[in-house]
C-alpha cells in the first residue's frame with residue numbers, strides 16, 4: 001500500500017524498483033526482496049529509488065545489509081536517487097561514500 | 112500554501128485557476144478573488160478546479176454565492192472538474208444541477 | 223485502543239491535520255479508496271463544524287478526534303466543547319453533507335460538548 | 349496550547365501518521381520546505397524509536413506526540429512509556445540520525461517513560 005517493490009532484468013543486472021515510502025513499517029518488504037535475490041546469488045543489483053519520496057534509517061539499514069552480502073559475493077550495488085529529501089539521508093549518514101548513487105537507472109547501468 | 116488562486120483572460124472570459132485544496136481554511140482566498148471579479152463587473156467566469164484535489168462545503172458555498180451574483184448580472188459561471196473526489200461533492204449536494212461542470216477549460220469555453 | 227487520538231486548536235488551519243490522520247487510519251483499515259474519499263470529506267466537515275462552533279461560542283480549548291478501527295467498523299468521533307444550542311445555523315451545510323455521506327451518523331450531547339460519531343463498515347478481510 | 353497532540357498505538361504502521369501530523373504543523377509554522385524535510389525524517393525516527401522500545405519492553409500503551417509552535421520555536425516531543433534502560437541497542441541508528449538532524453535534541457526521563465524533544469528555530473515573521 002505504502003510501498004511497492006518489483007524486480008526486472010536490464011543490461012545484464014537486476015533492477016529492483018521501489019515506489020512509495022521506505023520506512024520502519026515498509027522496509028521489511030524491500031528487505032525481503034533484496035534478501036531473496038542475494039540468497040539466489042543475484043548479487044549485481046541496481047536499487048531504483050527514483051520514485052521513493054521518503055526513506056528512513058530502517059531503509060538505509062536494508063541497503064547496508066544488502067551491500068555487505070553483495071560485496072561478500074563480489075557483486076555490486078548501485079542506487080538511483082533523485083529526490084533531494086532522500087539524497088540528504090544518504091549524505092548525513094555518510095552512506096553516499098559507501099554506496100554509489102546515480103541520477104537514473106541508465107546512468108547506474110552505464111558504470 | 113495549501114491553495115493558489117490566479118486569474119487570466121481566455122476566449123473572452125475570465126478564467127480563475129485554483130491549485131491545491133479548497134477547504135474551510137483556504138476557501139476565503141477563492142472567495143476574495145471571485146468577489147473582487149464580480150464586484151468589478153467581471154461576471155462571465157470559468158473556475159478551473161482541475162488541479163484541486165479536495166473541496167469541501169465551504170468551497171461549494173463560495174461557488175453558490177458566485178453563481179447568484181453572476182446570474183444577477185446576466186453573466187455565466189462554468190466550472191472545470193476532473194478529480195472524481197471533487198466531482199462527487201457536486202453530485203451529492205446536487206450542485207452539478209445548478210452549475211455546469213466541464214472536463215477541461217477548452218470544453219468550458221466552447222459552450 | 224483507538225488507531226489515533228488527535229487534539230487540535232479550534233482554528234480552521236488545523237482541520238486539514240484531522241483529515242490527514244483520518245485518511246491515514248482509513249487506509250490502514252483497508253477501506254477502499256472511494257470510501258477513503260468519503261472519510262476525508264466527512265471528517266473534514268465534522269471537524270470544521272466543531273471548530274466553527276468553538277469560534278461562535280468563543281471557546282479556546284481543543285477539538286478532539288478519536289479514530290477507531292475495531293473489528294468490523296471504522297469509526298471517527300469528533301468532540302467539541304460547546305453547548306448543544308450553539309450556532310445551529312452555521313453548521314447546517316456541513317452537517318447535512320456528513321449525514322448524506324455517512325448514513326449512520328450519530329450526534330449526541332457528551333459533556334462538555336457535542337460528539338459527532340461517523341461509522342463505516344469495514345470490508346471483511348479476505 | 350500545542351498545535352497538535354497525537355496518540356498512536358505502539359506499532360510501526362502508525363509511525364507515518366505521526367510524520368503527517370508533524371509535517372502539517374511544520375508547514376503551518378512557516379518552516380522552509382528543507383526544514384520540513386528534516387522534521388519529517390527526525391520525527392519519523394523519534395517515533396519509530398519509541399514504538400520499537402514499546403515492542404522491546406512489551407508495553408501495549410500508546411506513544412504520545414506533542415507538537416508546539418510557540419513564538420520563536422517549533423518543537424516536537426515524543427513520549428514513550430518505557431524504562432530508560434530498555435533496548436539502548438536497537439534505537440542506536442535512529443537516535444544518532446535525530447541528533448545529527450536536530451542539534452538541540454533533548455532526551456529526558458519523564459515518568460512513565462522517556463521523552464525525546466526536538467527543537468527547531470522558526471524564522472522571524474517578515
Ligand SMILES: Nc1ncnc2c1ncn2[C@@H]1O[C@H](COP(=O)(O)OP(=O)(O)O)[C@@H](O)[C@H]1O
Nearest residue numbers: 056057058060061062064065093094095441445
Ligand atoms: N544509516 C546508516 N548509516 C550508516 N551505517 C548504518 C546505517 N544503518 C545501519 N548501519 C550499519 O549497518 C550495520 C547493520 O545495520 P543494522 O540495521 O543495525 O543491522 P541489521 O541489518 O542486521 O538489523 C550496522 O553496523 C550499522 O552500523
Ligand SMILES: Nc1ncnc2c1ncn2[C@@H]1O[C@H](COP(=O)(O)OP(=O)(O)O)[C@@H](O)[C@H]1O
Nearest residue numbers: 167168169171172173175176204205206315319
Ligand atoms: N453545498 C451546497 N449545496 C447546495 N447549496 C448550498 C451549498 N452550500 C451553500 N448552499 C446554499 O447557498 C446559499 C449560501 O450559502 P452560505 O455559505 O450559507 O451563505 P454565504 O455564502 O452568504 O455565507 C445558501 O442558501 C445555501 O443553502
